[in-house]
Amino acid sequence: MNKPDRDRVVFHSVHDMSSGHYLSKAERLLNSEIANDLDDINDILELYNISLFFENGIYLKSWSYTDIVAYKEKVNTFKILIGKFITNIDDSNFLSSFENIVYGYYDSFWLLINNYQQYKKISPSKIEEVLKKTPHQVGHLLSHKNLVDKYKLVLCEFLKSDQQSAEILLSIYEVENSFNKTKLYLPSCLTIQDKESIIASYIDSEHCNSNYLPISKRAIKPTYQY
Numbered sequence: 001m002n003k004p005d006r007d008r009v010v011f012h013s014v015h016d017m018s019s020g021h022y023l024s025k026a027e028r029l030l031n032s033e034i035a036n037d038l039d040d041i042n043d044i045l046e047l048y049n050i051s052l053f054f055e056n057g058i059y060l061k062s063w064s065y066t067d068i069v070a071y072k073e074k075v076n077t078f079k080i081l082i083g084k085f086i087t088n089i090d091d092s093n094f095l096s097s098f099e100n101i102v103y104g105y106y107d108s109f110w111l112l113i114n115n116y117q118q119y120k121k122i123s124p125s126k127i128e129e130v131l132k133k134t135p136h137q138v139g140h141l142l143s144h145k146n147l148v149d150k151y152k153l154v155l156c157e158f159l160k161s162d163q164q165s166a167e168i169l170l171s172i173y174e175v176e177n178s179f180n181k182t183k184l185y186l187p188s189c190l191t192i193q194d195k196e197s198i199i200a201s202y203i204d205s206e207h208c209n210s211n212y213l214p215i216s217k218r219a220i221k222p223t224y225q226y
Contacts, residue, residue: 008042010104011052019053023060026050030071036081041097044085045105047078048112086112090121098130106140114144124154131158139168142184152187159187160194166202167209169195 009026012018029050038044053059054075059068089097101109113119130137131154138158141147148155159165172184186195202208 008102008104009046009049011049014056019058020060023053026053027060030074038081038085041100042102042105044082045108048082048108051075051078083116086116086118089118091123091126094122094126095129106137110140110144114146119147119150124151127151128154135162143182145185148185148187152189156187156189159190160198163205163207166199169199
C-alpha cells in the first residue's frame, strides 16, 4: 500500500472536523484487498487509525447499514494484522521500524508499543538513541506510564539535559487547570531538586518562552536553610 504521506488516514479525535475527509480515504482502502503480509509499519498504523473511527462509531453519512456492517467485519480482521506486526518488534528491528514512521503516526506507534507491552523487548539504549535523534519524542513517551517506568533512567537523564524539558514540567504543573487531556508522567528518579534546577536554568536561558514565566514562578518554591 505504498502511498504519499498526505494520502494516509489519520484519526485525530472524536470531535475532529476532518473525520469525513479521512473516512473518504479509508473507504478506498476498505473496498480493496488487504495483504496478509504487510511489511510497511505505516500500513499497519493506518489500519489502526481506521479502526479507531469504527471503535468510536464514526462513519460516512453516505454509507448504508449494509456498508457499515461489511466494513466492520473487515476492520475486525485488522486486529490480527496489527497484532502480528507489532508483537514482532524488538531490539533487532525497533530502530529501523521507527525511522520509517510518517509524522502523523507517532502517537499510534507508542500507544501500540505500550498496549502490546513490546517495551519488554526493547532495551533502554534503543530509546536513548531515539531521543538523541528526535528529542520531541519524549512527549509521546511520557504519555504512557508503563514506558516511563521501563525507561525511567534514560528519561530522567534526558529531561535533565534537554533545554526544553522545563516546558514539559510546567505543562504538567498546570494540567489540572487546562483543557489539555493528555496526561504526562515523570520518571520517579527525577527529584524535586532536579525539577527546580531544570526550570531555573530554563528561565535564565535565551530559549525561555515568556508565556511560561508566570507558571514557573508558582512552580519554583523558595528553599529555606535552617
